[in-house]
Amino acid sequence: MLGLKEDSPLEMLRQFAVYFDADLTENFGAAQLFLDNKEGKGSISLYEIFPGLTAWIYDINLNSELVIDMTFSEDKPYYFGYNVNGYQLQKFPNEDQYQKIQQGQNFVIIGKPGNKAEFIVPSNINYECCYLIINPILLQNSLAGSKRRLQQDLKETFDLSDRENPYRYFGNIDTRTGTYAKIVVRNKRTDLVGRLLTEGAVMNLLGTQIEAHDYDINTENFQPNLSKKELSRITNLGDYILKNIGEKITIGKMSNHLSLSPKKLQMGLRFLYGTSANEYLTKCRLEFAKEMMHTTDKNISEICYSVGYQNRSYFSKVFEERYGILPSSYRQSFSGNNFLFEISYRSLAAENVSGNEVDSIIKTARNMNPLHNITGSIIYHRKIFFQMIEGPKKEIITLFKNIEKDSRHSDIQVMWKGSKLKRDFSDWSMATISDEGILKVPQQGETKELAINNLLGKLDYRALASENLWRKVRNIIKISSKN
Incomplete structure (x- = not known):
């Protein structure tokens, strides 16, 4: 049994790595546990979409069932989950029987501080599952208004103030949510391009899960009007942008590079990332700029020009809109002597x-x-x-x-x-x-x-x-x- 102490997602993944004697690699905003020993094969990954929202992904086949005895912390995180392949079992201490979370089923779990919950991941199946872990305290402290609004919406939807026990919701089988969950689970890239693909799918996934919780809408027929090959090509768009990050990139250039019409490009980006082509280009530029602030000594003006912006004021404006903080203040926040x-x-x-x-x-x-x-x-x-x-x-x-x-x-x-x-x-x-x-x-x-x-x-x-x-x-x- 893994005695898991609820902590930040990265710290919990470290506990898994030690328990499995597995290798754990960390990237900027991402980490991945690789398992290939007597315990089983596969991976457990996480992507920090922004502080307060992390995607936790199982893609693993265990030789014996994994029993997790989890102790909840004071932060009261929300766990939105979806089983892409396989199932898991869950129960609280006051329950005699485990509840089965089916393949293709939405679920939401919110703990009470100091309480426990047990989870069982079965053996000898290819278990694929995506959890979205939301820390309301980090959202509330965010400078970005959109993140604070998300925290407020969650608080209103899941009002736990009068509850004595943890909260659990098992929803219907939902293929629309499954479409986005598959993208998150089966994306193996942890670099900037992979993070943006995961971010787009996670925000769509979260939206459909909240929608399913509120209305239990049946969305069986949701499918994009694009082939798998065309969608696969669109996921490689980020590589093209990064190779030409300092150049002028138009929708026409992106469409020509992918051999897709502008209409199909826009449709695919909306489906995968929830954004237009120009919005995706902006995200790539800003994410790369943020990485450069962490990994280089270039000043803000040099970074601005390096990622394709010719006007520092405009760069600062779009950076603040995305992250809730000016680039100079962001740089100062982790480059100061006390960081x-x-x-x-x-x-x-x-x-x-x-x-x-x-x-x-x-x-x-x-x-x-x-x-x-x-x-x-x-x-x-x-x-x-x-x-x-x-x-x-x-x-x-x-x-x-x-x-x-x-x-x-x-x-x-x-x-x-x-x-x-x-x-x-x-x-x-x-x-x-x-x-x-x-x-x-x-x-x-x-x-x-x-x-x-x-x-x-x-x-x-x-x-x-x-x-x-x-x-x-x-x-x-x-x-x-x-x-």
């Missing part, structure tokens, strides 16, 4: 590095990190370093540049880097995990239960150096730091 940033990496120690030198590295980190408001953890095992450092972005980037120049290690592979909302190691200036007898520094932090053998097992050197192993270790350490 948290993390870098996790694996490297190979130089042949001549002794235990005393590793001790010196750890002691220096423990002495210097507090001065720069940096915390983290380090593993040293069989001549391999694995380190996670977190703190103000400017300080972390400066530190990592110095780490890259250090001749005492080589073959540095970054497992993950990016912004974060809170620290994982608030009390550890540099927690140390090692079973190397050559080290003399004491362990710091509650790391004794995280013995190297428990983390890594008996692995050969090639396996120890692999990237996916250290991604798994990163997830284990993060979950352990919370406990």
Whole structure:
């Protein structure tokens, strides 16, 4: 049984990764768990559409049934779900029998803080399901009026103020919702193009689920007037836009590239993304601009011109309309000295590095990190370093540049880097995990239960150096730091 603590979707996915001993990769606004071991095969993915709305996707075949014992948090998230293929079982603690959620069925579940719910994902079936996880607190705190309106609409539709128990709604079989759910589940791309495809389908999916909840409308005959090949071509439009992001792109150019009439292009974009061609082009430009703010040092004007806008004022206007904040304010929100940033990496120690030198590295980190408001953890095992450092972005980037120049290690592979909302190691200036007898520094932090053998097992050197192993270790350490 997986004892799941309700948290942010990414933190919950980490709990799944540790439970399954699976690889977890993180992208900008997306993450994907890959399973291929004795537990089963497949993936569990998530896409953050915007803060407060995340798509959680199962596409998995398990060798034994998965029982999830979930404890609800104080945030009272909404869970909108749809089973594309297969079924699942669900019950609350006061119920004797499980309720079956059928294939093709809408469902909505809202927990009460501290209460629990059990879910069972059956074994030996290709289980495909899409959950939309909505955090009303994050929506309410959003600067964008549309997101606050969504939060208010949900509050009015699902008024739980007088309820003593969690809320559950199992709807009718709904093929219109299924059309959008299939797009979300079967889209395997986690890059910008994949995120936009998922975003369009998710917003349509959410709309049809709320509509089905309110009116139980039968929409059996909903189908776009396009072939599967034509729809598939339209999903590749984003690649064309990104390759020409700084150029003038017209509907005619897009239609010619896809060998589709403008009418069919518009029809397909409306179906897949819920937008017109010009609106989709704008989304691509703005999403790419946002990524550039996170990953480059270009100023706002340079980014504006790089993504195809010739007028910075207009760029700022459309950016604010989409995200509820001016680009300069958005850039400042995560580039300031107090914004948290993390870098996790694996490297190979130089042949001549002794235990005393590793001790010196750890002691220096423990002495210097507090001065720069940096915390983290380090593993040293069989001549391999694995380190996670977190703190103000400017300080972390400066530190990592110095780490890259250090001749005492080589073959540095970054497992993950990016912004974060809170620290994982608030009390550890540099927690140390090692079973190397050559080290003399004491362990710091509650790391004794995280013995190297428990983390890594008996692995050969090639396996120890692999990237996916250290991604798994990163997830284990993060979950352990919370406990």
